[in-house]
Amino acid sequence: MVNGTRTIGFIGLGHMGGPMAANLVEDGHRVLGYDLMPELLAQAVESGVEDAGSSAHAAATADVVITMLPAGRHVLGLYRDEGLLAAARPGTLFIDCSTIDVADARAAHEAATAAGMRALDAPVSGGVVGAEAGTLTFMAGGGGAEFAEAEPLLAVMGKKAVHCGGPGAGQAAKICNNMILGISMIAVSEAFVLGESLGLSAQSLFDVASTASGQCWALTANCPVPGPVPTSPANRDYRPGFAAPLMAKDLALAASAARAGGVPAELGLRAAELYAEYAEGGGADQDFSGIVTTLRRGMADDTGRRGA
Structure with a gap:
């Protein structure tokens, strides 16, 4: 990390994730992005996001990994089955901004910590307009230290972040x-x-x-x-x-x-x-x-x- 900038892996570059990643780039962070949809990845690259080539490569290089995915099964599948946790360096902070079931959020947190990572669930409110304008509200669940580390990044993507409690509390x-x-x-x-x-x-x-x-x-x-x-x-x-x-x-x-x-x-x-x-x-x-x-x-x- 140099001058407060981070290397961030960002998985899921749709209507919400794409603008969120772009705001991080604009703030000076290096963002390695990945999405299964080539057109979404291409749009993100136009905004300055680097094409990671795969979700595993994004995680392997990053200080922080942010996911914005459709459902809990996608988050858990990415963490467990597709090797995202295995690819990351020990101690990497995983921030899941998807909106998923509370039980799935807790399961994702357990999987991350079992793999030697740190985790935060941080779903958002504010829609596409808020994602584009950087005015989202983040509701975070996890440890206080993890929230403190994530807060400067959340402040780039939103106007308010609330630490709601332990794992799953954000969801x-x-x-x-x-x-x-x-x-x-x-x-x-x-x-x-x-x-x-x-x-x-x-x-x-x-x-x-x-x-x-x-x-x-x-x-x-x-x-x-x-x-x-x-x-x-x-x-x-x-x-x-x-x-x-x-x-x-x-x-x-x-x-x-x-x-x-x-x-x-x-x-x-x-x-x-x-x-x-x-x-x-x-x-x-x-x-x-x-x-x-x-x-x-x-x-x-x-x-x-x-x-x-």
Whole structure:
């Protein structure tokens, strides 16, 4: 390490990982990247990331290894079966920024420490916009020393990092946060659909709720209807900032944890069902706020049935 810079192996260079790696490069770090998708790797190389050739080579050369992958099976498979841990030098810090099951996060931590490495789970909130702007929030689980070492890198990629507790605590915080977000977006969407049915303009409802007790991030930053918030995906045909299938995945993790813990999370469980239906249908390539369109269609279908 020279002048505070690190050599970082970055595995997973998709919509989130690519911009995160680019921000590390911009800050002066050497980033060795790898992704199974050649086009994603090529985009990362254009931003200054070095093509590692393989995930093992990225890990073998790095001081810190960051992973951003779709699911727990990918993280565990990479750690155990594909030799990432075996390739790294003893004591290398592994930071997993994927959103995965708490049990998988703990298993990944155990595998890393058993191999002589150090580990932190650090999932993110903020979507693609936050990844590009370097304004993500990181929720970290693991040891205090590991968090202290990771914090300068997390500060490059985000605006806030919270040490939530031991292994898996970051993932626990992430799924709880996104359960709040998913429920909130459905509630905001239902309110706009109800307002429309009562003859209330979207702007009027926004002007009231955004400064009253209905105020929340789903309303003021990611408003699900076009107009009130010009930067929201609703004004871009619901092109994803945070894609509906990702919300469905996170809510499924929250629902699984709630059932396993015997927590009567009725709204969370129902939100998981609604987002699963939306993601498997018209919302497959849309922002999660686009669920308002299905709620609106559902109201129209119900009105039609009553009229018939």
